[in-house]
């Protein structure tokens with residue numbers, strides 16, 4: 001196993017996290033990626049840009065988000081204290097806005113007039129449409145036809161915000177295909193278009209940039225814990241689709257070796273059934289969407305269709321930094337099934353009055369499992385990445401309820 | 404000598420422009436791939452580009468995406484493609500074959516194994532769409548085995564990088580005529596003529612132009628300034644639904660012969 005001294009030293013100049021990451025894209029995209037990398041590396045050190053971003057995060061997104069002690073849930077579970085980092089309280093209802101606010105500012109600095117995005121659950125699409133509306137930029141969102149069906153409310157929200165939602169009918173008609181289609185748009189319209197990728201995947205510099213914009217989550221939480229509890233948590237957990245909310249929470253804690261880190265992937269109907277989206281727990285190193293990472297594919301190297309009750313976790317790859325953290329032994333990645341996530345959803349609703357997103361419900365389910373492993377004075381810090389309003393139809397349909 | 408190199412040397416000696424048709428391996432029918440390859444040669448192909456189907460062809464337009472999906476639905480894998488090349492070689496030991504595709508199938512197959520099997524099957528070059536020069540260290544086993552790594556250059560490629568590509572080019576350098584995906588109709592020959600001439604002057608290898616070549620007229624326009632033209636989506640589209648080896652050969656001839664003629668008479 002690799003011995004890493006400073007986890008904050010990654011990625012390197014080529015966007016590599018150990019053997020993962022990189023820029024595996026067609027030649028046409030090499031120049032726009034280089035242009036973006038240069039612009040972003042300059043802006044991330046520019047005090048004026050940082051101040052502008054901080055202002056937006058405070059006054060538009062509503063940061064900082066609270067760390068909330070889920071006392072009744074904790075009592076019900078009977079173990080360590082469960083704390084929730086409330087990203088569901090952000091404007092538009094998820095962590096996704098942390099990233100889109102940042103990338104939209106980068107887009108404006110680069111003089112781009114058209115925003116494109118891919119979306120699975122629709123949260124990133126909504127967050128992109130939101131920032132585009134605010135900056136007066138045109139916005140096109142690519143979304144798999146299957147996801148459009150199961151996330152109707154978010155599709156309508158995007159339209160209300162003035163975005164065009166383009167259904168993607170190729171491949172498995174889900175998030176991975178939406179990403180392919182957005183890449184095709186970008187390669188065709190590189191001159192005026194900025195592609196806001198919604199997670200820590202894609203070619204360099206996206207895994208770096210999206211991580212930076214979400215790392216506010218962990219920076220805040222770390223300070224909040226020290227201030228309110230006088231200590232760091234025993235263990236962190238977050239759901240992992242592409243991995244942006246998870247790396248957002250984890251990053252500030254990576255060099256705190258005593259803090260255990262557990263990512264919750266979608267185990268769908270169970271990893272043994274093959275119907276899941278657990279790239280790290282059940283996949284292998286490969287190349288997808290511009291980076292080397294763990295992927296779910298068959299022996300011919302074809303990417304396999306995934307399954308999760310939550311559209312936002314239904315992705316056969318994962319951000320390269322997570323692949324790196326797994327191989328370095330710094331983080332563990334485990335599967336949470338559809339049923340476990342739904343059970344956690346209901347439990348959180350009844351004990352705390354919070355409807356969590358189905359994605360986030362995977363993290364809650366994992367937090368519950370972890371809480372049982374620690375004594376009552378222990379602390380489990382769980383990223384509640386989004387709110388569940390978008391999922392009520394899916395849940396109702398699954399449970400045979402007419403709304 | 405690698406077949407790609409000898410073919411381009413022969414073309415140059417004869418003062419001819421090369422014709423490089425692209426087809427997706429396994430489309431329209433896995434059982435007719437070898438017949439299709441021979442038909443391409445009979446209709447004037449100088450190099451065959453054989454597309455290895457992939458589930459996520461990020462750089463391809465709808466025509467090649469659908470061809471890939473059809474081939475995958477029929478269970479086509481990298482191993483089949485290598486078998487077809489080997490079968491093709493039983494009757495054709497001259498025409499260079501370049502496999503074109505994406506990295507993941509090769510990665511999962513294993514680079515060293517892929518290199519050895521490709522060589523044994525009679526493959527001459529490999530064009531990996533999502534493996535730019537910066538990442539191509541992984542392809543070292545292929546180059547060491549004598550396979551040519553075909554690199555791409557694009558309209559967006561910056562001057563400094565273009566020099567690097569020209570210096571590293573082997574087999575041929577594939578110049579992508581416009582920023583976009585395969586199959587789009589955005590070719591503007593006037594825009595690219597000067598650029599291709601410049602690339603040709605600097606590249607260590609011959610330059611083939613692809614993307615947007617749809618017929619004899621567009622091929623003729625490009626023949627004036629390129630060493631070869633690549634023609635893909637328009638051909639793949641033409642083959643869709645062809646039911647038998649004869650029908651495939653008929654469609655190939657009807658489509659490709661006028662292109663060959665245009666190249667020879669420009």
Ligand SMILES: Cc1ncc(COP(=O)(O)O)c(C=O)c1O
Nearest residue numbers: 123241242243244245312359386
């Ligand atoms: C609320 C919420 N959480 C998590 C995710 C998964 O994405 P990531 O793993 O990038 O955080 C999504 C994606 O749509 C989401 O909407």
